[in-house]
Amino acid sequence: MPAPIQSPAVFFQPAESARHTRASKSMAMAPSSKPAKTTTPHILLLPYPAQGHVNPFLRLAKALHARGLHVTFVHTEHNHGRLLRSRGLGAVTGAADGFRFETIPDGLPRSEHDATQDIWALCEATRRACPAHLRELVERLGRTEGVPPVTCVVADGAMGFAVHAAKDMGLLAYLFFTPSACGFLCYLNFDQLVKRGYVPFRDESYFTNGYLDSPVDWITGMISNLRLRDFPTFIRTTDADDVMLTINIKQCELDAPAADGILLNTYDDLERAALDAIRERLPNTFVLGPLGPEVSPPSYLPSLTSSLWKEDDRCVAWLDAQAADCSVMYVNFGSITVVTRDQMVEFARGLADAGSPFLWVVRPDMVRDDGDDDGKMPVPDGFAEEVAGRGLMVGWCDQEAVLGHRATGGFLSHCGWNSTLESLCAGVPMLCWPFFSEQVTNCRYACEEWGVGVQMPREAGRGEVEAAVRELMGDGDKAAAMRRKAAEWKEKAVRAVAAGGSSQRDLKRFVDEIARVKG
Structure with missing residues (x-):
């Protein structure tokens, strides 16, 4: 039987796939003093515990498992609990022989709050607490009957401490940096x-x-x-010892050069100049993107999902009901961005006045606490009635399904890399409203280099929102040019992940490299 939810290890049941046949009964965990006798490479993946990092890591995990590797995917205990609450047991158990989830503590006080933890505190805590827990996990997996010893660790660039821990244990160690190449x-x-x-x-x-x-x-x-x-x-700091400044320098100056290689979720045609410069400094760089359906089809392990919020299932049906193609403005500020109630009101007013149908994702934790928590959606009185039929607000959604829908014509985005890449792959132009980290870099490239975006001011009010939506969704020359460029980048993304494409070649090269080291 599957291990109980409280256990740090949760097994998947076997499933049909190109490389895996259905077993007659479920697996059970039992400690053993002897490692499993196997030649199957066992890769352990350790994402930074935020939604924008977990998503591409799970896509990478599926792609590696589909190519015959044994995969262990490590969540923090906090995110494991969030997945259980938002997705149910199926998100952390399910359907594949040779694919398992494990958990480790993140070093922060226990919390049941379904929100992204403080980024600064989390970076410090994981670097302090996780190396020892990672070692213990690798050693325990090596004693587990039926499980090949771990041979390789792929850690998030923001979890660079794992490189040194893995090297000390004699394992291959790679870093997967989830930002854009330019970032x-x-x-x-x-x-x-x-x-x-x-x-x-x-x-x-x-x-x-x-x-x-x-x-x-x-x-x-x-x-x-x-x-x-x-x-x-x-x-943007006046402190030479600023936590995030120093951690990012350490990741690039100490952790990345110590790794056996670097993985990036982008494609050559999109960021060739930046990638060439990165390869000059870190020659063993693998460019694997866009990691998504083309690399690991939705039909492969469909029960394995990574959304830390429950998705609203009304979205696709609502989009289906829209008569015109490319008529809907999709609005999503990502998994971390927080706004004030006043900003919410301004965006609501601007979206309504622009006239286009819109689908707006409003996370439960998106509005910054201003002492006026009355439990209501922070939009003007009567707003829901005013936009009924042409506006839908949801707590979370399947973003790829929304962006890929024929009714979606524009994306008002925070310019996180997952969102930017998914928008490019769907051929959808963007209104760019970056919040922090390399989102500002992605915004600059989307608007100036890739020709698919229009930047909105940081303090955009209803007038700026309305004007930007009208410009992007209209039939003017600039909007038409952005749609053409978006379609071109979509076509190039498809080529990168097709058989023989640049990203497929790098993925094969990576699998071949780690497969040379046996358990």
Whole structure:
């Protein structure tokens, strides 16, 4: 029988697949003093415990399992609990021989709150607490009957401590950086920003006095019109010992060079210059994207999902009911962005006044607590009635299904890399409203390099929202040009993951490389 929910290990039941046949009964965990006798490579994947990192990691896990590897996917205990509450037991048990979930503590106090934990605290806590737990997990798996010893660890770039722990245990160790290549290249140059005196900022006035518009034109592989404000926002500090600044420098200067290789979720045609610069510094870089249905089809292990929020199943039916193709504006600020109630009101008013049908994702934890929690949706009185039939607000959705729907014509996005890449793969142009980290870098590229986006001001009010939606959803020359460019990037993404494509070749090269080391 499957292990109980409280157990740190939860097994999958066997399932039909190209490489796996259905077994007659379920697996059971039993400790053993002898490692399993097997030649199957066993890869352990350790994502950073935030939604935008877990998603591509699970897609990578499916792709590797489909190619014959034994996979262990590690959640933190906090996210394991969230998955159980939002998705049920099927999210952490289910359907594949040779695919299992494990959990480790994240080092933060226990919480039942279904929200992303504090990013700064989480980065510090995982680096402090997780190495020992990772070692214990690898050792326990090595004593588990029927499970091949772990031969390789793939850790999130934000969990770079795992490289050193894995190396100490004699394992292969790779880092999967989940940002864009242009975002990652920015992180690789954080140390140069410090050495050249750009960072830390001299005082608080540098946030508003135009200093952020300083050109940064000396980084090989980046666009020529890059500004300091286009760098991941962790550089915006007056403290030389800022936690996020120093952690990001450590990840790039110590962790990444120590890894056996680097994995990126992008494709060559989209970010060739940045990728060439990254390969100059980290030659064993694998470009595997876009990790999604083409790499690991939806029909492969469909019960294995990674959404930490329960998805609203009304979305596709509502989109089906829209008469016109490309008529709906999809709005989603991602899994971390928080806004004020006043900002919610301004966006609501702007979306209503723009006139286009819209599908708006409003997470339960999206509105910043302002002391006025009355439990109501933070939109103007009468708003729901006003937009009935042409506006749908949901707590979470299947984003790929929404972006891929024939009715969706635009995406108002925070420009997280998953969202940006999914939008490009769906051929949907974007209204860009970046919040933090490398979202600002992705926004700059979407608008200036890839030709698929329009940036909205950080303090956009109803007028700016209305004007931007009308521009993107209209039939003007700029909107038409963005739709053409989006269609071109979609076609190139399809080629990258097709048989013989650049990403498929790198995925095969990666599998071959880790398969050479046996248990």
